[in-house]
Structure formats: structure tokens, C-alpha cells
Amino acid sequence: MEKDELLKYQIGITLIKGIGPNLAKNLIAYVGSVEGVFREKRQNLAKIPGIGEVLSNEIVSQDVQARAEKEVNFVLKNNILTMFYTEKSYPYRLKECADAPTMLYYKGEQNLNNSKFIGVVGTRKATDNGKDICRKLIQDLSSKLPNTTIVSGLAYGVDICAHKAAIDFDMTTIGVLGHGLDRIYPAVHRATAVKMVQRGGLVTEYMSETNPDRQNFVQRNRIIAGLCDALIVVESAQSGGALITAELANDYNRDVFAVPGRVGDEWSAGCNKLIRENKASLIESADDLLRFMSWESVDKPAGNTIQTSLFADLTEPEEAIISILRQYSEGINVNELAIQLNIPFSKLSSQLLEMEFKGLVKCLPGGMYRVVK
Numbered sequence: 001m002e003k004d005e006l007l008k009y010q011i012g013i014t015l016i017k018g019i020g021p022n023l024a025k026n027l028i029a030y031v032g033s034v035e036g037v038f039r040e041k042r043q044n045l046a047k048i049p050g051i052g053e054v055l056s057n058e059i060v061s062q063d064v065q066a067r068a069e070k071e072v073n074f075v076l077k078n079n080i081l082t083m084f085y086t087e088k089s090y091p092y093r094l095k096e097c098a099d100a101p102t103m104l105y106y107k108g109e110q111n112l113n114n115s116k117f118i119g120v121v122g123t124r125k126a127t128d129n130g131k132d133i134c135r136k137l138i139q140d141l142s143s144k145l146p147n148t149t150i151v152s153g154l155a156y157g158v159d160i161c162a163h164k165a166a167i168d169f170d171m172t173t174i175g176v177l178g179h180g181l182d183r184i185y186p187a188v189h190r191a192t193a194v195k196m197v198q199r200g201g202l203v204t205e206y207m208s209e210t211n212p213d214r215q216n217f218v219q220r221n222r223i224i225a226g227l228c229d230a231l232i233v234v235e236s237a238q239s240g241g242a243l244i245t246a247e248l249a250n251d252y253n254r255d256v257f258a259v260p261g262r263v264g265d266e267w268s269a270g271c272n273k274l275i276r277e278n279k280a281s282l283i284e285s286a287d288d289l290l291r292f293m294s295w296e297s298v299d300k301p302a303g304n305t306i307q308t309s310l311f312a313d314l315t316e317p318e319e320a321i322i323s324i325l326r327q328y329s330e331g332i333n334v335n336e337l338a339i340q341l342n343i344p345f346s347k348l349s350s351q352l353l354e355m356e357f358k359g360l361v362k363c364l365p366g367g368m369y370r371v372v373k
Contacts, residue, residue, distance in 0.1 A: 004072055009035040010084045011207070012068035014103050016058045023050050024102045025085065034084070038065070074208045080181055081106040092336040093117065096367075097226040097252050101205035104223075107181050108201015110172045112227070115330045115368075116148040116295070117174070119228035119249070121242045122158025122235040123267050130235035130267060133259055134158055135165045137232070140286035142169035144297040147330070149174055149200065151228050153220065154189055158234045158242070167195050176223045177204040178216035185212040203227075218244065225249040229366040230293055233258045233280060236270025243270050246280060255365050256280040257289060293365050295330075317351055318360065322371060325361060331370035 013024050013034055030048045031037045037045070037059060045056035058064065075082055083090040083104040091112040094100045106112070118141070122130060141148055150166040152159040154175035166173035175196050177185075181204060184190045196202060205223065206216060221241055225231060225248035233256070236242040249256045258280035261268020274280035283289050290297055314322060324340055325332065338348045352369060355361045362372050 004076070006035060007075070007082060008065065008068045008072050009038055010082070010103055011071050012064050013037060014101075014205075014207075015064045015067055016055065018055050018058065021085075021099055021102045026050065028086075034086075071207050074182070075105070078107075078181070083112075088339070089113075091227055092333055092339070093229070094223065094226040096335055097222065099222060100226055101223065104203055104205055105181055105207070106201055106203045108174070108197050108203070110149060110174060110200045112174070112201075112203070113336065114147070114149060115328065115332075116145060117151050117228045118148055118289075119151045119224050119231040119245070119254075120158065120162035121152060121224065121231065121233055121245050123237060123240060123242060123270075124155055124157035124159075125267065126157035126161060126235055127267055130158060130259075131161045134161045134234045137234075137259075137286055137289075138162060138165040138171065139169050141289075142166075142171050144286055144290060145295060146171065146298060148172075151176065151224055153178070153217070153224055153241075154184075154193060154196075154202075155217070155241075156186065160189055160192060162234075163189075163192055163196060167192070167199055170199075172200040174200050174227065175202045176220050176227070177202055177206070178220045179212040180204060180206045180208040180210040182208040183212075217241065221245040222248050225254060226252055228254060229368070230255040230257060230289065232283070232289070233271050233274060235259070235261065235267045236274075237266055238269045238273060240270065243274070246274055250279055253367075255293060257283045257292065259283060295364075314360075318355060321348075321351065321355065322360065325369060325371045328370065331364050331368035334367045334369060337369065 027037055027048060028034050031040050042056045042060055045051050045059055046053050083106060085095060085102050138150060148171060150162055150171055150173040152162045163173045163175060173196055179185055184193045193202060221244050225245050231246060231249040231254055233242050233246050246256050256279060258271035258274045260275060260282055261271055275282050281292055320341060324337060338345045352361060356363060359372055361369050363369055
């Protein structure tokens with residue numbers, strides 16, 4: 001099948017009213033392929049759990065395919081990269097999340113499967129102190145972990161401060177949007193967004209012509225949480241998008257951190273609440289983050305490497321694992337490792353545990369593994 005034709009079906013399934021990411025994935029699993037969903041007989045679709053007569057009628061609707069074809073043309077014309085959840089290009093971190101989008105639209109240069117993604121979020125009404133903290137934190141990260149990518153939502157306040165600081169200190173940064181790639185919201189951030197495409201990228205689950213409606217920004221928070229290895233909340237009130245993102249990050253087993261503030265300050269209340277309820281670890285600097293995450297700063301001398309003789313008695317499966325781990329000095333996520341090895345997750349987990357016992361590999365926060373140094 002031609003790639004453009006397949007893309008039409010991949011986009012089409014996201015357009016069916018009443019079918020969210022979970023049901024779409026279940027539907028594809030039952031039928032066997034995304035194109036098969038649209039070729040299957042209506043009566044057969046209706047028998048699939050969760051579908052029924054109404055949704056089966058929606059699936060065979062030509063209106064869905066017509067809109068999908070229009071989006072394919074937009075994507076191709078504007079050199080937008082699409083990432084369907086079954087494809088290798090789809091971010092493996094996000095794939096771990098049950099409610100991850102079926103399709104992503106991406107404009108940028110940064111590989112979304114690279115190591116060390118840190119989310120930085122906070123209030124839209126950031127104080128001068130909050131902006132200073134955010135900027136200093138990213139400045140320090142740029143020298144200690146220069147290959148780290150900063151993820152945020154391109155909103156006012158902490159978000160845009162994080163993106164601008166990443167650009168200023170020569171780091172890559174990803175903006176997660178609550179609308180399509182045919183616009184930038186807020187428009188005042190357009191110049192920064194253009195720089196981000198060259199020094200990172202913009203990603204969204206929404207097609208072109210999607211308005212920046214309020215509910216979309218709540219939905220996009222799960223992408224910010226799912227994309228990152230660690231999430232930092234710089235400033236937040238007692239409620240708001242930053243706290244929602246922190247809750248999601250905790251649900252996804254991400255490491256969550258918060259910068260404490262003065263008792264009684266409105267924009268410190270949310271961070272203090274996260275720390276008080278043990279939903280975030282307290283950090284005041286980049287060094288705190290590195291220590292919590294067991295990440296090594298590039299400006300620190302490397303530890304002694306394992307001598308080759310230690311690998312003399314490796315089994316064949318262990319040799320295969322070590323061979324891949326050696327390609328990722330900063331570690332690789334266990335799910336990505338399973339994909340590269342083409343073995344079941346449960347089998348790999350057991351093998352990695354045994355290798356930990358032997359002192360061959362080390363498990364890092366966020367399900368990352370690397371060769372012991």
C-alpha cells in the first residue's frame with residue numbers, strides 16, 4: 001500500500017466520533033490493521049466490543065475519509081512528520097501511556113526518542129522570581145546535561161520562559177500544542193516557535209483547522225507528562241494545568257519535582273502542596289535533579305569502566321543486550337530495548353534483573369538501563 005494511502009487511514013481512525021485512543025487501538029487489534037478497519041463489513045465491525053451499530057456507521061462514513069485525505073494533503077505540503085502509534089518513530093516514552101494519542105503531528109528536527117527529556121511547567125502568571133529560577137535551572141542543565149531536551153507547552157509564563165531559556169543556552173526544546181500546526185497560539189510566541197522548529201520541534205495530536213479550545217490544552221498535558229523522563233513544576237497556584245500535568249506524570253510513573261516557595265505566596269502554593277503530599281520531590285538546583293535521577297554531569301570525571309574480561313562469560317542473550325546498551329552511554333528505556341531485541345517485555349525484565357545481580361547493568365529512574373561504569 002502507498003504510504004499516502006496508509007496515512008489517510010491512520011488519520012481517518014482519529015476522526016471517528018466516539019472512538020478515542022484506547023478504543024481505536026483495540027479496534028485495530030481486532031481487525032488486524034488500520035486500513036482493514038475501513039474495509040471491514042459494517043456488520044462485523046458492529047460485533048467488536050465497544051463498537052456497535054452507531055460507531056460502525058461512523059467508520060464506513062465517506063465524510064471521515066474525505067477529511068482525512070484533506071489532512072494528508074496539508075501534511076505533505078507542509079513537510080509535517082506524522083507518527084502513528086504502531087510506527088517506530090512514535091515516542092517510546094509516550095507509547096507506555098495507556099491513553100497516549102493514536103497519531104501525532106510533528107514539525108522539527110529533534111528525535112523524540114532521544115535520551116533525557118525534562119518537562120518544565122508552571123503558572124501562566126509567573127513571577128520575576130519564578131522566571132529567574134526557571135532560567136537558572138535550565139542554564140545549569142545546559143552545562144551539566146547539554147544533550148537534554150526541555151519539554152513544555154508554549155503557553156504564557158513558565159512555559160515560554162523554559163523554551164526561551166533552552167534556546168538561549170543552546171539546548172533543544174519541544175513545544176506540545178493544543179491545536180493544529182497551521183497556527184501558533186498565543187500568536188505572540190510565534191517567533192520563539194519558529195526558532196524551536198530549528199532547535200527542537202512542535203508536536204500535537206490535533207489536525208490543522210483545530211482551534212485552541214480550552215479542553216485541548218488539558219488534553220495536551222498528558223503528552224507533556226508522557227514525553228518526559230522527569231517533570232519539574234516551577235511555580236503554581238493551588239490548582240491549574242501544571243498540577244494536572246504533575247498528577248498525570250505521577251500516574252505514568254515519571255519522576256516529579258517541584259521548586260518550593262514562601263509559605264502564603266499564591267504562586268508557590270501548588271508546588272508546596274505537591275511536596276507536602278509527597279507527589280513531588282523538592283529541588284532547588286540542577287544538581288538536586290541529577291542526584292535524584294542518578295544522572296552523571298558531563299563536567300564530572302567519568303567513573304572507571306568495566307574491564308572487557310568481565311564480559312568473558314556472557315550468555316548469548318546477555319551479549320545481545322550489552323551490545324545495544326553500549327550504544328547508549330546515557331541509558332535506554334526498557335521498552336525501546338525490548339523493541340530493538342524483538343523479545344517480550346516480561347522476558348527482558350527477567351533477564352535484566354539477573355544482569356543487575358551480576359553487576360553488569362544498572363537500572364535508572366524512568367525504566368532506563370545502562371552498562372555499569
